[in-house]
Amino acid sequence: SSFSMRRLRLTAFIPVDVTAGIMRLSSVAVMMSSCSSGKDSAAGESTPSTTLSPEAKEDYRSYTGDHSYDAPLAALVYEQVEGEEKGIKGIQYREVTDIGGLLSMKDTAVCLYFCSSYNADLSGITAGVEDLAQTLWGKVIFVSVDTMKDDSLSSAYGINAVPDLVLIRNGVIEAQFDSVSRGTWSIDDVVKWITESGYEPDMSLLE
Numbered sequence: 001s002s003f004s005m006r007r008l009r010l011t012a013f014i015p016v017d018v019t020a021g022i023m024r025l026s027s028v029a030v031m032m033s034s035c036s037s038g039k040d041s042a043a044g045e046s047t048p049s050t051t052l053s054p055e056a057k058e059d060y061r062s063y064t065g066d067h068s069y070d071a072p073l074a075a076l077v078y079e080q081v082e083g084e085e086k087g088i089k090g091i092q093y094r095e096v097t098d099i100g101g102l103l104s105m106k107d108t109a110v111c112l113y114f115c116s117s118y119n120a121d122l123s124g125i126t127a128g129v130e131d132l133a134q135t136l137w138g139k140v141i142f143v144s145v146d147t148m149k150d151d152s153l154s155s156a157y158g159i160n161a162v163p164d165l166v167l168i169r170n171g172v173i174e175a176q177f178d179s180v181s182r183g184t185w186s187i188d189d190v191v192k193w194i195t196e197s198g199y200e201p202d203m204s205l206l207e
Contacts, residue, residue: 128187135201
């Protein structure tokens with residue numbers, strides 16, 4: 001595994017009302033229209049399949065724009081790398097132009113990765129999330145949410161420290177990592193959390 005064992009301490013900011021944030025979830029999915037590394041809460045009523053059809057994998061293009069490593073919201077997508085020969089793929093950042101549409105996709109889970117561009121990725125969390133985005137491609141689309149540039153989602157989901165993650169499917173929260181309650185943790189704890197949520201990374205995709 002390439003996931004880092006380095007530990008992380010939280011960066012906190014102004015607390016928000018968690019209950020109010022969850023109550024606003026449905027309106028966010030309807031109304032709302034990056035922290036690159038340089039290269040459990042409410043659950044849904046049923047456990048859906050974690051395998052996407054080929055068509056579903058392309059749906060994200062309807063809700064994303066150009067490649068961007070400094071957009072407030074950016075989808076981590078596994079695509080052909082620009083400037084490389086055909087067949088060379090890697091994680092690319094695309095600006096999210098319609099977060100409500102992306103979160104409402106019926107056949108795709110979305111993991112919001114709340115982070116801050118003001119903090120260097122010294123703990124390797126963002127790099128680990130990029131690896132997760134690649135190993136879970138076809139099951140989960142990760143979206144980097146830079147809370148220093150856009151705090152609407154962090155308020156809506158009751159995020160009071162970064163980094164943190166929220167797993168969503170069909171506009172419904174499946175699981176929340178809840179980094180505040182964990183104190184000190186590593187990317188391996190994130191891997192365990194998302195695996196236990198029903199999405200097992202395919203490590204062969206990193207080879």
